[in-house]
Amino acid sequence: MLSDQKEPAKADRVNALIAEMSLGEKVGQMVQVSSDDGTLTDTLRDNIRGGRIGSVLNQVNPDVVAEMQRIARDESRLGIPLLIGRDVIHGFNTVLPIPLGQAASWNRELVQKGARYSAMEAASRGVNWTFAPMLDVSRDPRWGRIAESLGEDPYLASELGAAMVRGFQTDDLTQADSILSCAKHFAGYGATESGRDYNSANIPDTELHNTYFPPFQAALAAGVQSVMTSFSDVNGEPPTASVWLLRKILREKWGFPGFVVSDWGSINELVSHGVAENDCEAAQLAVNAGVNMDMVSNVYASYLQDLVEQGIIDEAWIDEMVAQILGVKFKLGLFEASLDTVDSRLPTENHLNMARQLALESVVLLKNDQDLLPLDIESSQTIAVIGPLADDGYEQMGTWVFDGDAELSQTVLDALKDSHGNSTTVRHVRALDTTRSYDAREFDHARTAARESDVVLLVLGEESILSGEAHCRSDIRLPGAQEALIEAIVECGKPIVLVIMAGRPLVLDAIVDKVDAILFAWHPGSMGGPAIVDLLFGDAVPSGKLPITFPRAVGQIPIFYSHRNTGRPPSKDTVTHVDDIEARASQTSIGNQSFHLDVDPSPQYCFGYGLSYTEFEYSELTLQPLRVKAGSQVEIDVCVTNTGSREGEEIVQLYTRDPVASLARPIRELKDFCRIKLAPGERRHIHFSLPTDILAFFDRDGRKRLEPGRFQLWVGGSSEADLIADFELVG
Numbered sequence: 001m002l003s004d005q006k007e008p009a010k011a012d013r014v015n016a017l018i019a020e021m022s023l024g025e026k027v028g029q030m031v032q033v034s035s036d037d038g039t040l041t042d043t044l045r046d047n048i049r050g051g052r053i054g055s056v057l058n059q060v061n062p063d064v065v066a067e068m069q070r071i072a073r074d075e076s077r078l079g080i081p082l083l084i085g086r087d088v089i090h091g092f093n094t095v096l097p098i099p100l101g102q103a104a105s106w107n108r109e110l111v112q113k114g115a116r117y118s119a120m121e122a123a124s125r126g127v128n129w130t131f132a133p134m135l136d137v138s139r140d141p142r143w144g145r146i147a148e149s150l151g152e153d154p155y156l157a158s159e160l161g162a163a164m165v166r167g168f169q170t171d172d173l174t175q176a177d178s179i180l181s182c183a184k185h186f187a188g189y190g191a192t193e194s195g196r197d198y199n200s201a202n203i204p205d206t207e208l209h210n211t212y213f214p215p216f217q218a219a220l221a222a223g224v225q226s227v228m229t230s231f232s233d234v235n236g237e238p239p240t241a242s243v244w245l246l247r248k249i250l251r252e253k254w255g256f257p258g259f260v261v262s263d264w265g266s267i268n269e270l271v272s273h274g275v276a277e278n279d280c281e282a283a284q285l286a287v288n289a290g291v292n293m294d295m296v297s298n299v300y301a302s303y304l305q306d307l308v309e310q311g312i313i314d315e316a317w318i319d320e321m322v323a324q325i326l327g328v329k330f331k332l333g334l335f336e337a338s339l340d341t342v343d344s345r346l347p348t349e350n351h352l353n354m355a356r357q358l359a360l361e362s363v364v365l366l367k368n369d370q371d372l373l374p375l376d377i378e379s380s381q382t383i384a385v386i387g388p389l390a391d392d393g394y395e396q397m398g399t400w401v402f403d404g405d406a407e408l409s410q411t412v413l414d415a416l417k418d419s420h421g422n423s424t425t426v427r428h429v430r431a432l433d434t435t436r437s438y439d440a441r442e443f444d445h446a447r448t449a450a451r452e453s454d455v456v457l458l459v460l461g462e463e464s465i466l467s468g469e470a471h472c473r474s475d476i477r478l479p480g481a482q483e484a485l486i487e488a489i490v491e492c493g494k495p496i497v498l499v500i501m502a503g504r505p506l507v508l509d510a511i512v513d514k515v516d517a518i519l520f521a522w523h524p525g526s527m528g529g530p531a532i533v534d535l536l537f538g539d540a541v542p543s544g545k546l547p548i549t550f551p552r553a554v555g556q557i558p559i560f561y562s563h564r565n566t567g568r569p570p571s572k573d574t575v576t577h578v579d580d581i582e583a584r585a586s587q588t589s590i591g592n593q594s595f596h597l598d599v600d601p602s603p604q605y606c607f608g609y610g611l612s613y614t615e616f617e618y619s620e621l622t623l624q625p626l627r628v629k630a631g632s633q634v635e636i637d638v639c640v641t642n643t644g645s646r647e648g649e650e651i652v653q654l655y656t657r658d659p660v661a662s663l664a665r666p667i668r669e670l671k672d673f674c675r676i677k678l679a680p681g682e683r684r685h686i687h688f689s690l691p692t693d694i695l696a697f698f699d700r701d702g703r704k705r706l707e708p709g710r711f712q713l714w715v716g717g718s719s720e721a722d723l724i725a726d727f728e729l730v731g
């Protein structure tokens, strides 16, 4: 029996419907099939009519969707509409920056708007459910799916993930252009060992609670109504079969009211994991754990009815599972939705402008020697534009963009010609066919173009297929002969601006010192070109900050800012380099510290880092009160001054540390942030209110602990901010 105190009438409708359903019809609601060829087969038609299917994914032909819904509503016995699912990961027709790029904007409102517009585009094709946002905290850039993530930090991922949920669902799920959001992949998928997709994850319970769960809790608080299980086993237990994760944590502890869908085939994969003997046992394990819907395994359709009839699964449990699905269908207003063919609108100018703004705010300026950027029009009359990604509308869209319209993409070359074609001469050489190519035959042309130009714009990186699901890399430097291309251009002695488009942080150690400026643009989506050109010429000022640490070497991974201190933290002055060790030096533990002998222990670029064309200074950090009672809040004031000569936007970041606790805590943790715009010379007082609850952490048993004592607090422009103050938490 479904009971819903907020919406008793809907719960009554669900219960009335369940009372009328046959066991076969109940199981049907728990079955999701794929249909992606734009047609409606006779089998699918029959299965919908027979009430044997509750959801279809990947069908985006609006006429087919409308016909499927009509059959479900008018021709099936009980008229139950379908959920139509699709991965709307970073845009639909209009492609936004990859989620990792959006995270670099640290802009809650804009990220929400991005999801809103994407939902509108998707809904216009009949889609009423997206499998987004992906909330897997990840600290391994080798993992291809880091592109779909919101980075390494639980707080940033929570804030932006919740914004996406609000954007997709709005506060009225019955609106024709609101779509159901899905928090995925529950849980721990981002910790996949060695960054190899689908690999096992070993995560201590404390870390699950403190690091991997918070974004899911934030999505629940934002009203998400569906959750997807993950592929990886966590500590030996695949989440699709985990009673602990799905029943104890998600339902009992967090009170999740919606429904859980498996990932693609993750129910029958329980057999490969080695926790189920066969598909039938896999179905039994998944349903018992609380997976409401089977995404394409077909094992619920094959075995659930028998399992109930044999008394192995209680029908009352199936009723509960089905009620949770139907409850969401009612919340979405699907029973009342119009059956007219949905009108498939093209993206409007607004959508492209939003994509441009999001791309602009997601680009991170990593380096800018001698203020080469913004380019000075007078001294940049001739520009060599070199590289495989300078004019490739498809590749700039990034991973997992099934509906992305490459025709909408505006490349760097397009944008440069459009906006500066009259005032500059552009010499374009692709130089490498793809980012993976080793064919250096065009390097001579590239050199000639560079020599004949005032400045070189290299647009390099990774093609979209090098990140995303199952596209992991063990070597995350620029692929192919791109480093050699940089060397070749360096020989020409011209100033070099490197624009990188990629699905993950790259190891840039070998090239960082060879170029003058670096703009890291992720895969920026449809409007990447105009956004980048605006930044190059100073029509806009970079403001993105890294949502993830950039390592100097793959061997440093995992490297992230919120690590624990260890008993022997490295100190800058005492790091030994492998070349400085004398032959036969004696082995002693005295003075030993936690570092690698062959790489500086610091990251190449830290979390929260990003330059601007102006500078910001932080001062006058004050806290009130200095002794704060648990349950109240600390009021924080800080003064930020734009000390440069241009207007700019800064992301003000607030970090804390609990230096002494019953479990060692991270050396810093992000607790709040805001984006501000300051005119040259402008000073502004920024205020944060920090509730003490945010200082709590979870122990091994998942109990929340708020431990009294001294806390440190920093405010500044990156995770290495040095403006510090202390306060004391009293019980």
Ligand code: BGC
Pocket (backbone or CB within 6 Å): 087, 131, 184, 263, 264, 469
């Ligand atoms: C992915 C999910 C995705 C699903 C449906 C799976 O392979 O892991 O993230 O939502 O496919 O396309």
